[in-house]
Amino acid sequence: MKQDHPDLSVRRQCSLLSLARSSLYYHPRGESPENLAFMKIIDRQFLETPWYGSRQMARHMQRKGHRCGRHRVRRLMRLMRLVPIYQEPKTSKKHPEHKIYPYLLKGLVITRPNQVWCTDISYIPMRRGFLYLVAVMDWHSRKVLSWRLSNSMDAGFCIEALKEALARYGPPEIFNSDQGSQFTRTDFTDVLHDAKVKISMDGRGRWIDNRMIERFWRSLKYECVYLNAFETGSEAREGIGAWITYYNEKRPHSSHGLLTPSEAYDSRTQNLKTAA
Structure with missing residues (x-):
């Protein structure tokens, strides 16, 4: 065999x-x-x-x-990739040769799933080290569509997460990120161009522009990461994966009343398909 x-x-x-x-x-x-x-x-x-x-x-x-x-x-x-919310020279990790796209969400009312997705990378402390976590989130429903852990800041794990989200849920209208080099390099933005997605990027140092996923990091860290001293990458993957499933499937989000992020995403996308 x-x-x-x-x-x-x-x-x-x-x-x-x-x-x-x-x-x-x-x-x-x-x-x-x-x-x-x-x-x-x-x-x-x-x-x-x-x-x-x-x-x-x-x-x-x-x-x-x-x-x-x-x-x-x-x-x-x-x-740790921590940038304060105010404008501060030379704190952004953008690449000087990468194209920066305009911020498209100013004044935009976001009312439906797949209208806007957002992404970010966060530092995940371990017992004797740390990992990086990237997540792709639907802005309206707050559902986490995909995620990846890595022990380096190479763009590969971000591209993998993006491709998985697109394959599972189809393309959004707008994809928003910060100006980090992982999101501005052409092999990342080419995936979005190929899927006919408009690219939006926060202003430098503007934490508030991507606030939806920042709130997710806060919940993840206080409800999962800080309560568990993960020893290995596999332990972190299992623990974080279980918490994200709980967050998506069982934890009602305040912006949707009694609905969980998955319920808010699924009910709205089903309504849009019916209306079409």
Whole structure:
């Protein structure tokens, strides 16, 4: 009996597990235990005060008795991809040679699923390291359409998540992201162009422009990540996957009354198909 090539088998496993290939071979990132502890403190505080830059965050750390200066805080915040909501020069991770698209959501009333999707990347602390999580969300229903974990900031895991969402749900009218280099590179935007999707990007440092998915990160971290000290990539994938299923299927969202995100998405898309 012919057996699959090992590399093909790994790719199939990654597809089934919503996990980037590199995360199957996860190794803790090379930061000291002290820096990892500081990163967790910074991450928690940033959820409470997303306007804190490195100077204010360093003051907060020092007031709490931590010996962590501004230069270290700035490096850790950049590593964690935390950008304050105000305009601050040279904090964005955009690529100087990549095209930046205009913000299309100003004044737009979003009333239906697949009108606007949004995406973002968040830092996920582990017991002895960290991972990055990307999610694609439907703006109206707040349903998470796809997600991927990775131990690097390479754009590959973002492209995988985007392609999965498009394959499962069809294209949206508008796709909104920040100006991070993972979302501005041509192999990411080409996927959207091929699907005839309009591309929208937040202003630099404008956390509030992508606020729907930022609220999702807050819920995920307080209700799942901070309550579980994940040891490995597979543990993180299983725990986060279970929580996202709960969030989509069982957790009513305040913007839709008693409906869960999946119910809000499915009921509205079914109504649109009936009307058509």
